[in-house]
Amino acid sequence: MDSTPRKWDISDIPDQTGRIAVVTGANSGLGLDTVRALARAGAHVVLAVRDPRRGEAAAATVRGSVEVRRLDLADLGSVREFAASWQGRLDLLVNNAGVMNVPEARTKDGFELQFGTNHLGHFALTNLLLPHLTDRVVTVASQAHRAPGRPSIRFGNLNMTGEYAPVAAYSQSKLANLLFTLELQRRLTAAGSSVRALAAHPGWSATGLQSHDASAVRRALMWLGNRVYAQDSKAGALTTLYAAVQDLPGASYVGPDGFGEMRGAPTLVGRTQAASDPATARRLWTVSEELTGVVFPEPATAA
Template sequence: MATEQKKWNVSDIPDLTGRTAVVTGANSGLGIATVDALARAGAHVVLAVRDPKRGEAAAATVQGRGSVEVRRLDLADLASVREFAAGWQGDLDLLINNAGVMNIPEASTKDGFEMQFGTNHLGHFALTNLLLPHVTDRVVTVSSGAHKMPGSPYIHFDNLNLTGEYAPMTAYSQSKLANLLFTLELQRRLAEAGSPVRALAAHPGWAATNLQSHDGSALRRVFMRVGNRVFAQDNKAGALPTLYAAVQDLPGASYLGPDGFGEMRGGPTLVGRSAAAGDPASARRLWTASEELTGVMFPELAVSVRS
């Protein structure tokens, strides 16, 4: 009789002593679960959070052989992103772009971008490129199965802010599709430059976190609460695809998610993406638009240092 194969979990994370990681949105949910697992494996982990007081409270719950610290980062404010990056010194082994907002009422970032696109994609786009000269191993960006929701989500290149046509789920899906296109183009640029750094993406499946509590629709909040009880896995299980992407030897541009039905829960595995998320032309177009919007470009200096 065949023996069921053991699924990968945090006990399989290798020793990370001497390695440094940044996790955005790290004070709750998937973020704090990711921080805790990396610290337990011996890494020094920086919680990059909008509210340092909440970050310190979260950091106090982490038990590990490694160490943690808290630094302020507001991805909805490019000045804050630049300040965070300017303050970084030394190597950064792992950059985990985890922070995000989901299905919120229409709002704008401090720089005038639609909040979900601006936070989930543009903030991380700027942060990654500004920190890239320090990154030694990989960048992992958290996307979502929502990138391929019914209706074939696409990037609204002619109206990225969705002005006059805003819908919370449309905006969220666009931002998560952007995460995957960003990863695809970042990996292409890294490989072309001969850099050893890899870009990967992951999604948590249906994870019960406080992300859904910010939904502007009372009906959707009720649906999410019921779904969290029936279908969801907890934040520790939801963080496993991100952790797998962060520590396993995987090809650049890999996309990880749960191996269960509908990719809603289960152990981490390689998963597929929509055709739109694998389109290199759209990835390049989005990169160009993101450079124009943020004023941040791919850092050639980082490439020359590694060549």
């Protein structure tokens, strides 16, 4: 008899009946697979998407209770509108949406697109929804926070004006995701809230995210890697789902258990020293409040 412990998968998700979740970037890839798993387990899931028509097409493939609402994380006005329309309880927020290694561009509010979408958009959304939240926030980060060159938060030039590099900008945004999670958990704990902030990364998962890379060479390499090495998006979503439903400590970071954390079953993983620095996390939070005009509110108490 094989005594090897069975690895965690979607069959281990506990009953989610009665729970309400929001998943950003939910019309494809990791986001859609996260929605499918949560809805199948009984949760009511809101697909928060930039294009409602694509969102409705995605929602039609989901078995369970879902709805679609418009949310453009590259537009703080859209973020505020989404949050202002929310009524009642919210149990789970999954900050999944993101852009990766794209050509230089700006959000509607003038921020570098990757930092503005991946970090500032989710920063504002989380804080605006926090008064409704009863359980947890899961933010999807990336191994890119470990990229060569020791990524850091460029406080003197967050928009990387005059020195933009797609990979460096993406790495900065993913480092920001982890620092955001760290400081959010500190603030939640200090406020006496039972809400938890966690992060997860999917390893190397084959999604459409890589197809928008600014470099044709990187696009070709990623296409090849997606075909011969990467796990599929359903497997990649397992780390997010594990963080979303397991009883884990606040500020936990979940990733795949395979070699280099590139693929495998979800487990707790480490992060770089730069992603663990509380002083940098507090500084980033202060700057993010100034840039977005959104501050940490009084969180809800668990129902």
